[in-house]
Amino acid sequence: MKRFTIWQRMMATLLLLLLLLVGAMGLALWVAQIRLTAAQHSEQLSTAGQRIYADVLRMNEALRGLLLEPPSEGAQSGRSDAASAESDLLANLSDLQRGFPDQPALTGALRSFREFAERTLLPFDHRVMELAGTDPVAARTEYGKNRAALQDQHEALLANLERELDLVKNSELSHAQGLFAAGLAGLLLIVITALFLARSQSSSWARLLYHASARVERMRRGDFTEDVDSEPTADFGALTDGFNRLAADLSQLVGQVQLSVAEVDATSHDLSKTTDHQQSAAQDVESAASQAETAAGKIAAGSNDLIHTIKEASRTVDQSWQLAGDGQAALTGIEATMSQLVEATGSLEAKLGALSEKAAHLDGAITAIVKVADQTNLLSLNAAIEAEKAGEYGLGFAVVATEIRRLSDQTAVATNDLEKMIKGMHGLILDGVTTIGKFSEGTRESLQSLSHAGTQLAQSIEQMRKISGQFQSVLESVNAQAADVQRLNRTMEQLNEAARQSAETLRQSTVGLGKLNGAARDLQTSVLRLARSK
């Protein structure tokens, strides 16, 4: 038995259907062409008859016009009208004769009308026209004499021609009708054939698919024994071979799957153990990372506290520094004031010295006064004594002496008072000088100690400034340390997150392993069922 592949069958059917389609299309075109041609012919025939009739009328009218009108006016146009009508008539007759050579009846009628026209009608017309040019009256007479006979003759011939034309038209149309019916019958035949072909092909495909699905259903149930060759649709060799090979492969595959299931089972068991180990390890890592994170957090908090404390201390040192600076400024002011005080004291001392000197001068003056008074006193005493010695003669002199003595006494008393006063003043001045001197000395010492204190304060300020700078560097290093600790903290967090994720992954993989184990067992059951049915 000859075997065809599915492809070959499909291609053959497709080609056959294509051929039928092309044939139907050609047939339809042919029928349409025939109908068109018949219609054209019929139209042409009726047109030609009417044109011949019209040409004869035009010739007659031209002739009559020539006869009725004066020779000078329109004679030339009438002649040319008649000539063109003549030539049109002859051309139309020739066309009809050429177009329908296979119609003997029509050809005969045409020939008899042509003969009438060439031999009778045209010579008469020519004759009348020539006469009209020379002798219009003779022409009219000639026209009137022969006109009626000629009219009857050419009308009879035209009626005959028309009858023949109608006959030809009818025969053409009936012929076209027959051809159209034949074409339609052919088309119907082609359609029926195509339907039959499609039907047979689809039924054979349906049968094949039904058998294939039945075979697959058996295979699904584990039956690989039945051969497709025994089926009625065994001509699909390739498909059958495929099914057979598939069955053999599946049978082999079942064996392999059984082995693989056992391996999967063992591997899954091992993997489960490993996963358990990894999970515990991941939990250890997670707890360690968590502890490290806590420690890092504490360190960060500690370093933040430290930063806070250092900032406070730095601020305190800065404030102390500023206070010390203010103090130094104040000390400088006090120092300047003290210097001024020392200067003022010095000048006061000098002035007091000058005053003391002046007082000493005053002392000298007083001494001089005292000496004068003393001399006066002495003089009065001696005068009084001499007056006493002189006795009666010295009485007046004694009075003078007494007066002088009184004066000297008063002077002495006043001088004494003055001396006392000046001495007191002098003592006060000396006391003042001493006091001022002591004060000046004290001020100088104070100034020195103040200057010393200022120097020490300046040193303290310098040290404070250095300490402030050191605080700044300490703060910077502690800040850097805090940043490191924060980075460490972040790293620890990431590590912790990674550990959590890996634990989660492990948990998921444990679940996956459980599912795999279950799937392996299901597979094993199915395969065992397949093996039993084999």
Place this chain on the structure above:
Amino acid sequence: MLFLLFQLGQDRYALEARRVVEVLPLLALRPLPQAPESVAGIFYYRGQQVPAVDLCQLTLGRPAESRLSTRIIIVNYLDARGVGHWVGLVAERVTEVLRKKPTDFVGPGVSIKAAPYLGPVLLDHEGAVQWIYEQRLLPDPVSDILFSQSALWAQS
């Protein structure tokens, strides 16, 4: 009768003015070697060497204070042979004279042999003033020493 007043310490004394040659300021005295303590030294007056007797030293046992009012009173002293000698008496506060009658002075009531020069006492509003007899001022040894010498000079 006019009296010249002076003081020796706090006590006031008076000399008869007629007996006074002149009152001089306290001159520079030249010390006299081997002389008694009461002899303050010698000085020159009107071309003569005159001894000066410190009355303070003589009566109170201390030298007179060196003041302007401490002066030398020159008196005429008659020695044992009746020869007159100028003697300078150094006394304190020689600045006043006093005119009183001799009867205004009353006797002291006591007589001290060691101080025969003390005379009667006058009482006024300032206190007591005792009359000094200048002729009895100098004790004999002193008088001898002073005026034997001057007698020798006078003889030569």
